[in-house]
Amino acid sequence: MDRPFGMLAELTYACPLHCPYCSNPLNLADYKDELDTEEWQRVLSEARALGVLQLHLSGGEPLQRRDLVEIVACARGLGFYTNLITSALGLSRRRAEELKSAGLDHVQISIQAEEQSLSDRIAGTPSYERKIAAARMVKEMDWPLTMNVVIHRHNIDRMGRILDLAERLGADRIELANTQYYGWARRNRAALLPTRAQLDRAEEVVREARGRLRDVMEIIYVIPDYYSKYPKPCMGGWGKNQLTVTPNGNVLPCPAAHTLELPRATVRESSLASIWAESPLFNRFRGTDWMPDPCRSCDRREVDFGGCRCQAFQLTGDAARTDPVCHLSPDHEIVAEVVRTANQEENRDEDELVPRVMTVRGSNLPTADISENERSMS
Amino acid sequence: MSITVQATNRPRLARLVRLEWDNVRESHVLLAPEGVLVLNRTGATILRLCDGERTVEEIVEELRTKYDRVSGDEVGDFIGKLAARRWVVLGDG
Numbered sequence: 001m002d003r004p005f006g007m008l009a010e011l012t013y014a015c016p017l018h019c020p021y022c023s024n025p026l027n028l029a030d031y032k033d034e035l036d037t038e039e040w041q042r043v044l045s046e047a048r049a050l051g052v053l054q055l056h057l058s059g060g061e062p063l064q065r066r067d068l069v070e071i072v073a074c075a076r077g078l079g080f081y082t083n084l085i086t087s088a089l090g091l092s093r094r095r096a097e098e099l100k101s102a103g104l105d106h107v108q109i110s111i112q113a114e115e116q117s118l119s120d121r122i123a124g125t126p127s128y129e130r131k132i133a134a135a136r137m138v139k140e141m142d143w144p145l146t147m148n149v150v151i152h153r154h155n156i157d158r159m160g161r162i163l164d165l166a167e168r169l170g171a172d173r174i175e176l177a178n179t180q181y182y183g184w185a186r187r188n189r190a191a192l193l194p195t196r197a198q199l200d201r202a203e204e205v206v207r208e209a210r211g212r213l214r215d216v217m218e219i220i221y222v223i224p225d226y227y228s229k230y231p232k233p234c235m236g237g238w239g240k241n242q243l244t245v246t247p248n249g250n251v252l253p254c255p256a257a258h259t260l261e262l263p264r265a266t267v268r269e270s271s272l273a274s275i276w277a278e279s280p281l282f283n284r285f286r287g288t289d290w291m292p293d294p295c296r297s298c299d300r301r302e303v304d305f306g307g308c309r310c311q312a313f314q315l316t317g318d319a320a321r322t323d324p325v326c327h328l329s330p331d332h333e334i335v336a337e338v339v340r341t342a343n344q345e346e347n348r349d350e351d352e353l354v355p356r357v358m359t360v361r362g363s364n365l366p367t368a369d370i371s372e373n374e375r376s377m378s
Numbered sequence: 379m380s381i382t383v384q385a386t387n388r389p390r391l392a393r394l395v396r397l398e399w400d401n402v403r404e405s406h407v408l409l410a411p412e413g414v415l416v417l418n419r420t421g422a423t424i425l426r427l428c429d430g431e432r433t434v435e436e437i438v439e440e441l442r443t444k445y446d447r448v449s450g451d452e453v454g455d456f457i458g459k460l461a462a463r464r465w466v467v468l469g470d471g
Binding site for chain 1: 393394396398400402403407409410411412414464
């Protein structure tokens, strides 16, 4: 069996931003009972023994954890490459210096757009100025910096200016990743999905910038999979390279896999090694034996692994079907219809972005009318 | 993808990567923000010599004192591939 290389540690789902494309679960109240410092230290130790080398500290906003410095120090002591994925809200000079001393290797800061009013509007809170100040500080402290921008209909036409900003800030890498339609983002899909004309222009911008900035900055651009011919090779294969641990200790093959109807696996009941090797959750879609046609007989079955299980479930109600994004999928019409609608001029700009609303413990879900899967569509 | 490497380049590891020993895989590994490269013994030896001081030519010479068959082209290609991923910086020749 393969050993995992990377672990996404979702330390908390608490977050000061209200991004309409948030991919965290809808029912955040279920995740309030967070792992404590000692539990995370045990999980890190088990992860290293299992072979994990890269630790992505994420959330929500990981800076909301008071013990973040302790967690980073523990991780570096175990030999991980540590990557902080942050909104930068809460990254004071003092906190940054503590994290640097603890050995944090790399910082990834999100911005929502290249200018204040739009960035703040998408984030749902005044944040742009603090993010830019934090990015400057990270560079002053001689840290490697990745800028991350989630791309959608409302900022895709600004990618040239976003790249200019990243260059001015001295970012080592920039990720321009189109929205993935999971969690809250699914609710805003109609308002977020760009048109084909927008995508064509964006690709031209990326091509030009990659040539011009080849020696300056790495540019990662992810197109929306709704527009691709083949599905994304989700997580590089189910239970193959990566795992995710949620704030309350659930272990998942991918961050969206909590939506699937498979038995829960948690570090509070089992070791990470036994979950990785033995749990039904990790074994259900491992390898290629589970595949239906057209995947089973497809030359690309080891290239894209049948696409995303969570998207197959979300769109068809059956996680074992071919990802409907694939043009060979018998369910492809579901995706084709969404793309057609996004490209009809009369539908443009009618859809309002719904900002992420944070639930408080015990409150009713604000999204009780939205199901995380769309069985009714199939 | 690979970048052409000159014998006079003085390669060094990029600031954002770390060369480590992984006691689980019992291999050297190169750790980067979005990737891990598991190295064989030769690869690890080459990267340890990429200190920004030695030229590619000197690295090849040093490897020849340790290993029987060392192809300068293969060493250059290995370094060039990592340079294309920005994991190695080719210092001025």
